Amino acid sequence: MSLQETDAVEKTEVFGEKAFSQTTQILLQRLPNTMAQNLSVPLAFVALLHLANEKNLELVKVDDMSDIIIRQGH
Structure with missing residues (x-):
């Protein structure tokens, strides 16, 4: 993997919100x-x-604790 490819992978961010159940x-x-x-x-x-941990993602519980929302951390 070249240095440019490594930099592109490191800068990858999650846009919007994703539900853990949907993602799996x-x-x-x-x-x-x-x-x-x-x-x-x-x-x-x-x-x-x-x-x-690697991508600075924030995991947020749903009020009824039925799922987890994944979004980009601040």
């Missing part, structure tokens, strides 16, 4: 069957925590 459903549809079968919600959540 889309991910499961896009993954090959074998990988989708091995992906669990806890594993996806751990990956989200890692990305939130």
Whole structure:
């Protein structure tokens, strides 16, 4: 990976808000069957925590605690 490609990856931001439940459903549809079968919600959540730390994402609970909203942190 070149320095320019690395810089582009590092500057990637999340625009708008995304729901964790919607994101996991889309991910499961896009993954090959074998990988989708091995992906669990806890594993996806751990990956989200890692990305939130790396990309300065903010995780906000929904009032009824049924989902998590993902958005760019300040």
